[in-house]
Amino acid sequence: MPEIPFIAVGGGLAGAAFALELARHSAPALVLESTRAPHHKVCGEFLSAEAQALAAYLGLDLAAMGATSITTFRLASGPSQAEAPLPFRGAGLSRFRLDQALLDAAEAAGAEVVRGVTVGEVEHLEGRVMVTAATRSFAGRAAALATGKHSLRAFPRPPSDMVGFKIQLRVTQEALRRLANVVQLAMFDGGYVGACIVEDDLVTLCWVMHRTLLQKIGAGWPAQSAYFSQSSKIVADLLHDAVPEWEKPVAVAAIPYGYLRRDIIAPAIFPVGDQLAVIPSLTGDGMAIALYSGIAAAQAILAGDGAAKFQQRLVDRLRPQFRWAGIVNRLFDTRILHRPSVALAGVLPGLVTLIAQSTRLRGFEDVMEGPKPKRSGLKA
Numbered sequence: 001m002p003e004i005p006f007i008a009v010g011g012g013l014a015g016a017a018f019a020l021e022l023a024r025h026s027a028p029a030l031v032l033e034s035t036r037a038p039h040h041k042v043c044g045e046f047l048s049a050e051a052q053a054l055a056a057y058l059g060l061d062l063a064a065m066g067a068t069s070i071t072t073f074r075l076a077s078g079p080s081q082a083e084a085p086l087p088f089r090g091a092g093l094s095r096f097r098l099d100q101a102l103l104d105a106a107e108a109a110g111a112e113v114v115r116g117v118t119v120g121e122v123e124h125l126e127g128r129v130m131v132t133a134a135t136r137s138f139a140g141r142a143a144a145l146a147t148g149k150h151s152l153r154a155f156p157r158p159p160s161d162m163v164g165f166k167i168q169l170r171v172t173q174e175a176l177r178r179l180a181n182v183v184q185l186a187m188f189d190g191g192y193v194g195a196c197i198v199e200d201d202l203v204t205l206c207w208v209m210h211r212t213l214l215q216k217i218g219a220g221w222p223a224q225s226a227y228f229s230q231s232s233k234i235v236a237d238l239l240h241d242a243v244p245e246w247e248k249p250v251a252v253a254a255i256p257y258g259y260l261r262r263d264i265i266a267p268a269i270f271p272v273g274d275q276l277a278v279i280p281s282l283t284g285d286g287m288a289i290a291l292y293s294g295i296a297a298a299q300a301i302l303a304g305d306g307a308a309k310f311q312q313r314l315v316d317r318l319r320p321q322f323r324w325a326g327i328v329n330r331l332f333d334t335r336i337l338h339r340p341s342v343a344l345a346g347v348l349p350g351l352v353t354l355i356a357q358s359t360r361l362r363g364f365e366d367v368m369e370g371p372k373p374k375r376s377g378l379k380a
């Protein structure tokens with residue numbers, strides 16, 4: 001059985017950040033990723049200032065990768081819309097490009113990346129972590145549970161009826177001009193749809209909706225796009241003459257918004273990214289949390305800390321951000337508040353900027369000081 005001290009189960013942002021941080025501090029790391037090649041993921045592809053800073057800490061040059069610049073937030077409901085300045089400069093970049101760049105960086109730093117391996121089980125047995133896939137098993141000293149939106153059977157997250165989708169579009173020059181430097185969110189009855197420009201003038205359209213609405217309108221792109229166009233003027237304008245880059249949106253079911261994993265799995269199994277915490281998508285800060293938790297788990301291991309201390313620290317750090325994000329999420333989920341919210345945003349854009357600021361990851365800079373000196377052993 002191959003032995004590598006530290007194993008990332010899942011090679012998304014959290015798993016790749018974990019392996020990269022370990023590898024560049026001379027700790028042997030392995031990433032097991034189920035997909036065989038770069039792929040599109042359900043994500044709005046809006047990078048907050050925190051996500052950008054953490055990506056830069058990991059050595060990524062987002063601008064060189066084609067990231068766009070986003071300075072304005074546009075909120076809409078039906079025919080109304082309002083704009084507010086973001087409290088920071090955001091960026092738009094596809095996960096197709098970003099996730100692969102991070103995996104490449106991990107590999108270049110010395111981590112081993114194995115694709116096409118779907119892990120079924122992660123256990124802590126007699127002081128070792130055992131990771132089991134269909135035809136192979138691996139042993140290590142510690143593992144990051146980084147399977148993101150997909151939970152392993154042994155480590156479920158709460159049920160949820162929220163379903164997420166993404167598609168990329170080629171839009172008209174006029175639509176592209178209107179969306180330049182903007183991230184927009186249009187609320188509709190049963191969900192919301194976001195859009196921003198990513199690299200190469202592609203537009204990412206990403207949305208979440210309750211399962212009941214999905215059952216009513218159907219999962220196909222023609223039905224969904226027709227529903228958005230009739231629910232929101234800005235989305236109708238965006239979709240006018242737009243050409244989808246692929247036939248069917250990518251989708252993910254049962255998104256447990258607001259979830260924070262407080263229970264400890266085992267002293268050497270570190271939940272990271274969406275396996276640790278799922279912030280409502282409308283905040284556009286999930287990627288920051290994924291990068292931060294991946295780096296923080298690696299640094300905890302390098303310092304000799306166990307998962308209990310790591311989880312406690314991260315959950316405490318995330319709690320205020322989650323409280324605010326939960327309030328905003330409820331507002332988005334309450335149809336009668338949609339139009340008044342847009343009207344309020346129109347008169348008080350400063351309030352929107354303030355709310356956007358309150359849903360940010362706080363204190364993330366601590367990991368950017370680098371790993372703390374190692375203490376002996378791995379403590380619970």
Ligand SMILES: Cc1cc2nc3c(=O)[nH]c(=O)nc-3n(C[C@H](O)[C@H](O)[C@H](O)COP(=O)(O)OP(=O)(O)OC[C@H]3O[C@@H](n4cnc5c(N)ncnc54)[C@H](O)[C@@H]3O)c2cc1C
Nearest residue numbers: 010012013014034044045046119148149164273274286287
């Ligand atoms: C609708 C929606 C919109 C969003 N928009 C934004 C946004 O605009 N900005 C933002 O910052 N955040 C956004 N997020 C949140 C963000 O997408 C996630 O927080 C982030 O992707 C979490 O990263 P991760 O590495 O934990 O998981 P993932 O990105 O899901 O990566 C997990 C990886 O593990 C692999 N994997 C899964 N199971 C296994 C297994 N058994 N064995 C091996 N490999 C496995 C998967 O193939 C995948 O590559 C959005 C989320 C949703 C649902």
